[in-house]
Amino acid sequence: xxxxxxxxxxxxxxxxxAVAQILLWAPRVPGVLxxxxxxxxxxxxxxxxLAPAWAFGGTLPAAxxxxxxxxxxxxxxxxxxxTVGxxxxEPVSVGxxxxEPVSVGxxxxxxxSMDGAVVGPxxxxxxxGGAVVASVAVLVALHSLAxxxxxxxxxxxxxxxxxxxxxxxxxxxxxxxxxxxxxxxAAGLAAVVWVMGRSRRRGQARRAAAAAxxxxxxxxxxxxxxxERARLMAELHDVAAHRLTGIVVSAAAATRLPDAGLAVExxxxxxxxxxxxxxxxxxxxxxxxxxxxxxxxxxxxxxxNLDHRRTSAAVPPQVADLDHRRMAVQVAELDYRxxxAAVPPQVADLDYRxxxxAVPPQVADLxxxVVREALTNAMRHAAGASxxxxxxxxxxxxxxxxxxxxxxxxxxLGTGNGLAGLRSAVRSAGGSLRAGPKDGGWEVRAVLPMPxxxxxxxxxxxxxxxxxxxxxxxxxxxxxAIALSLGANLLPGDDLDPFASTGAGVLLAxxxxxxxxxxxxxxxASRRSLVVALATLMAWLGLDIAGWPxxxxxxxxxxxxxxxxxxxxxxxxxxxxxxxxxxxxxxxxCGGLALVSGDGITGDRPAAWLVLAVGLALPAWAAWASGRxxxxxxxxxxxxxxxxxxxxERDAARAATAERRRILDGLRRxxxxxxxxxxxxxxxxxxxxxxxxxxxxxGALRELLAQAREREVSYxxxxxxxxxxxxxxxxxxxxxxVGARRPLSPDAxxxxxxxxxxxxxxxxxxxxxxxxxxxxxxxxxPTGPVVxxxxxxxxxxxxxxxxxxxxxxxxxxxxxxxxx
Numbered sequence: 001x002x003x004x005x006x007x008x009x010x011x012x013x014x015x016x017x018a019v020a021q022i023l024l025w026a027p028r029v030p031g032v033l034x035x036x037x038x039x040x041x042x043x044x045x046x047x048x049x050l051a052p053a054w055a056f057g058g059t060l061p062a063a064x065x066x067x068x069x070x071x072x073x074x075x076x077x078x079x080x081x082x083t084v085g086x087x088x089x090e091p092v093s094v095g096x097x098x099x100e101p102v103s104v105g106x107x108x109x110x111x112x113s114m115d116g117a118v119v120g121p122x123x124x125x126x127x128x129g130g131a132v133v134a135s136v137a138v139l140v141a142l143h144s145l146a147x148x149x150x151x152x153x154x155x156x157x158x159x160x161x162x163x164x165x166x167x168x169x170x171x172x173x174x175x176x177x178x179x180x181x182x183x184x185x186a187a188g189l190a191a192v193v194w195v196m197g198r199s200r201r202r203g204q205a206r207r208a209a210a211a212a213x214x215x216x217x218x219x220x221x222x223x224x225x226x227x228e229r230a231r232l233m234a235e236l237h238d239v240a241a242h243r244l245t246g247i248v249v250s251a252a253a254a255t256r257l258p259d260a261g262l263a264v265e266x267x268x269x270x271x272x273x274x275x276x277x278x279x280x281x282x283x284x285x286x287x288x289x290x291x292x293x294x295x296x297x298x299x300x301x302x303x304x305n306l307d308h309r310r311t312s313a314a315v316p317p318q319v320a321d322l323d324h325r326r327m328a329v330q331v332a333e334l335d336y337r338x339x340x341a342a343v344p345p346q347v348a349d350l351d352y353r354x355x356x357x358a359v360p361p362q363v364a365d366l367x368x369x370v371v372r373e374a375l376t377n378a379m380r381h382a383a384g385a386s387x388x389x390x391x392x393x394x395x396x397x398x399x400x401x402x403x404x405x406x407x408x409x410x411x412x413l414g415t416g417n418g419l420a421g422l423r424s425a426v427r428s429a430g431g432s433l434r435a436g437p438k439d440g441g442w443e444v445r446a447v448l449p450m451p452x453x454x455x456x457x458x459x460x461x462x463x464x465x466x467x468x469x470x471x472x473x474x475x476x477x478x479x480x481a482i483a484l485s486l487g488a489n490l491l492p493g494d495d496l497d498p499f500a501s502t503g504a505g506v507l508l509a510x511x512x513x514x515x516x517x518x519x520x521x522x523x524x525a526s527r528r529s530l531v532v533a534l535a536t537l538m539a540w541l542g543l544d545i546a547g548w549p550x551x552x553x554x555x556x557x558x559x560x561x562x563x564x565x566x567x568x569x570x571x572x573x574x575x576x577x578x579x580x581x582x583x584x585x586x587x588x589x590c591g592g593l594a595l596v597s598g599d600g601i602t603g604d605r606p607a608a609w610l611v612l613a614v615g616l617a618l619p620a621w622a623a624w625a626s627g628r629x630x631x632x633x634x635x636x637x638x639x640x641x642x643x644x645x646x647x648x649e650r651d652a653a654r655a656a657t658a659e660r661r662r663i664l665d666g667l668r669r670x671x672x673x674x675x676x677x678x679x680x681x682x683x684x685x686x687x688x689x690x691x692x693x694x695x696x697x698x699g700a701l702r703e704l705l706a707q708a709r710e711r712e713v714s715y716x717x718x719x720x721x722x723x724x725x726x727x728x729x730x731x732x733x734x735x736x737x738v739g740a741r742r743p744l745s746p747d748a749x750x751x752x753x754x755x756x757x758x759x760x761x762x763x764x765x766x767x768x769x770x771x772x773x774x775x776x777x778x779x780x781x782p783t784g785p786v787v788x789x790x791x792x793x794x795x796x797x798x799x800x801x802x803x804x805x806x807x808x809x810x811x812x813x814x815x816x817x818x819x820x
Contacts, residue, residue, distance in 0.1 A: 013140065014045035020133050037065035041137040048144040056141040056157050059134075060164050066134030067168050138164075139193050146197020147204070150796040151472075154197060158190035177499070181490030188483025191476035198472060205797035209750035212719050219718040220648055221655035223726055228656040232663050233708050234369075234421060235280075236671070236701055243277035244697045247678055249379045251691040263687060270690045271682030277675040277697075281667055290361040291368035293354065293390065299368065300352050300388050303375055350385060356392035362736070363448050366429055367399045373422050374401030374444040382406050382442060396431075397448045405441040419444075428725065430734040430765030449765075474520045477566060481516035485560050489551065498550045508550045511540055515560055522570035530567040530583055534590045541597055554598025561591060561616075565623040572627020584620035591616040645743060663704070670700035719753040721768055721775075727753070731760045739770030748814065751798050752777050755812045758791050774800075774815040781810035 018038050044058025138161055146154035165186040169179045247270050254266030359367070371388060378385040383406030391398040419435055426433040431448040486509055489498055499505035515536040518529035540553045564587045571583045592613030595601070601608050674697030681689030717726035721737075721744060728735035735756070744752070752775060756766045759779035766779040781804045782788060788804070791812060795802040800814045 010049055011046055014042045014137075017045065017133050017137055017140075018042045033065050037062045037134050040065070041134055045137055045140060048141055049148065052141070052145040052148045053153065053157075056138070056145045056160075059137045059141040060160065063134045063138045064164060064168060139189070142190060142193050143197040143200075146194050147201045150792060151198060154194055158187075158194045161190050162186045175492075177490050178492065181487045184483040184487030184490065186483075188476075188480040188487065191479045195473045195476040201797055202799060205751070206747040209719075209747035209754070210745075212754075213746035213750040216716060216718045217648055219715055220720060220722075221651045222715060223718055223720075223723060224652035225655040225659040226726070227722070228659045229663065229708055229711070232660065233705055234425070236667075236704065243273050243280065244675065244678075244694050244701070245376050245380055247273050247277075247694040248691060248698065251687045251694065255687050255691065264685065267682045267685050267687055267690065270687070270694075271679050274675055274678035274682055274690075274694075278672060278679065281672045281675060290365035292361070292364050293356060293359065293367075296364070296368050296371055296390060297354065299372060299375070300350070303350060303385060351387045353388075354390035356390050356397055359392075359397050359450055362429070363397055363450055366425060366431075366448055367397060367446070369422060369425065370399045370433070370444065370446045371401060373419070377419070377444070378403040378442070386441070393447075395450055397450055399446045399448070400443065401445075402438065402443045403441045404439075422446075424729065427732070428728060428734045429736055430767075471520075471523075474522060477519040477522075477563075478516050481519060481560060481563050482512055485512045485516070485556065488559065501549055504549045507543075507548070511536060511550075512560070515563060519563060519566060522567050523574050526567060526570040526574050527577075527583070530564065530571065530586070533563055533567055534586060537590055537594055541593060544597055552598055553594045554596075554600070557591065557594040564591070565619060568620055569623040569627040572624040573630045574627075580624070584617060584624045587620045588613045588617035591620075641745060645746070649743075663708070666704055666707075671697050671704065674700055717753075719750040721749055721752055723753055724756045724766065724768060727757060727760065728766065733760045734765035735768070736765065737768050737770070741770060744775070748775070751794060751814060755791065755794050755814075758782065758787055758794070759810065759812075761787055774813060776811055776813055778809070778811040781808045783808075 018041065022038060041059055041062035044055045044062065046055075048055035142154070142157050142161060145157045162183055166179055166183050169182050174182070250266050250273075251270055254263045367390065371390075375385050375388075378401070382403040384403060385401055386404045387400070387402040389398070389400040391400070419433075423433045423435075426446050426448065429448060431446060433444070433446045435442070435444045437443075489508065489512075498508050515533055518532045521529045537553065537557070540556070543550065544552050568583050568587055571580050592609045595612045595616075596605050596609040674693045677693035678690050678697065681687075681693055717723035717730070721741075725735040727733075752768065755777045756768070756779075759766045759777065759782070761782045761784075764780040766777060769776040769778065781791075788802075791810065792802045795812045795814070798814050800812060803811045803813070
């Protein structure tokens, strides 16, 4: 069945309901209203998957017409005597008000259910059954709305259903108390249906995300290998190429100097630099620590005589010759230890200033890369850098490196990938890089953002699932418990009216509330919640013994005992204690006391209590065992998930290790061998060999980088948090990570990836922030309403939130409850 088409599955349930409505109404309720109600409900439910909001809106008038067809609220007398199917009917309460038993053909008709509420005796069970079917259509449509639309829209639908019940009751002339009772019961039923739909929506989203993750999990090792290759290539270019370039420039300049002492000193420093290059190549297999601002100070100091703020000295007359001075500056700039014997300090003319005091580690590391690449390029293509600035701006760090041009000491030293790779790294961090001519020289300027760790765009997102999350089920159970108990007692009947006395009515409402509220804490404090619920029952028993005018506990227990069963289930599912088996026993014992206290028990009450307690123990133990079974199944799923993730991580680690070994083997055969040749030549004092080996090493690095680019194959990144960075590179956007990284479940990884994909539509930066209780994906919100709706749907299905500020900044919060 294609999208946008109706199939037989969509028509099956509406057809069954329509047939049931016709069979119940045809012989009893003639006229246009029953047919109209049936047709509208059938048409509405048929499109519940394609247009759930329209389907729900269509079932509401169908239900109203159904109620009107039975009660005569729209076409006949509201209160009085009438006939249904030719039978004489006593005065009844239209809209669900409970009046008194009525007779249809001499048979007593008892209470029936309409819109999920007890509505009382009416003329003919079959006639009202047709209205019940119309109300079931409303519940089905509400469930579909909760499954396929956001929580807010579905909650608004539930509220509309309750308002329709209230309106129908008021139109029928029901009393305020009856309206309140019907509204409570309708609200409880709507809340449960809403929660069931939300639960199914979460399950569908979780399964779809996990399926997408597993479908492309084979690309996770490929991503790991590519990430490792990119890291090693960046290190090769930034570290080894930097050293070898310095050796070439220094050796080339020294071979043209008339001073033999400078040539000897240049050879000595070439040997030292060569050994550093060899050591750095050997350390490539290890991940290096992020650089700091102090490391930038040390790096710049290698290229000039600095006083930590600014260096500016006149050039001595003896080196006034321009070419001579340039060559001397090259030697001075490559003097890594800056000894006085190399070149007089007055030769260096490098203006350096840093106003930034503290920046995030990842920003400082990237700034170091920018400075190093710019200084290396200044040696390759000019007479060295003349100005370096590290400036702290509001929320940004600006890095500027400028040279004044001039003739390089050696040509053709670049690898051809430096600025391009650096620009990609800066863009991935959400910054910008500009490189171009300025005042006869060349300037490289990078602006790097410095976002605060928890609010990358100055937003404080709504964190926590709130009423959308799994706690919504607990709230719905509380509402249902109050609705079934208090709502039923608000409807008038033949029994003793508990609300005849205001004090007794208030006390009864308090008892119902105290008994229902523990359901809200059944997950986090299940044992204490059960204690509170049982204590409420015992307090009620004490009131019965004292002779209070309210309903006896033995009657109330029958419609509210499911609360204890839900709490016992929660103890089995959420807690694992050695004495948890006592919970079913306590429930059975207290339930036996509640039942044996009724007037219907005569004779030996202790024996009756024992029999009743044993009978109640069976469902109590079944509820506890069900909770234990669910808990064990969750643990098995968690273990299987952890095993699956561990295997995938091992595959990724093996792929990264294999790629690292392949690159390092190539290095040992080429670049490292040439770096060692530089050391050997420098130890022998042969600058020509030093120069040749250094050039050969740069050529080998260039070849390795070219081979690495050839191995880059286009593929769809895996839907993981790490895959967001690969997706950003493909989209020309940026991805950055904040906070302590931790493993996430497959559905969480895939959901965060899909959120980032939507945020990348504007080609901007996306930040993934790991926080306590969940993960935040933030970026600039797309301007299109379609993309915003998709973002809202993704967040809603994950029990998360979407927050959009006035300036267009967006944050999607995915709570940990969905990630687990």
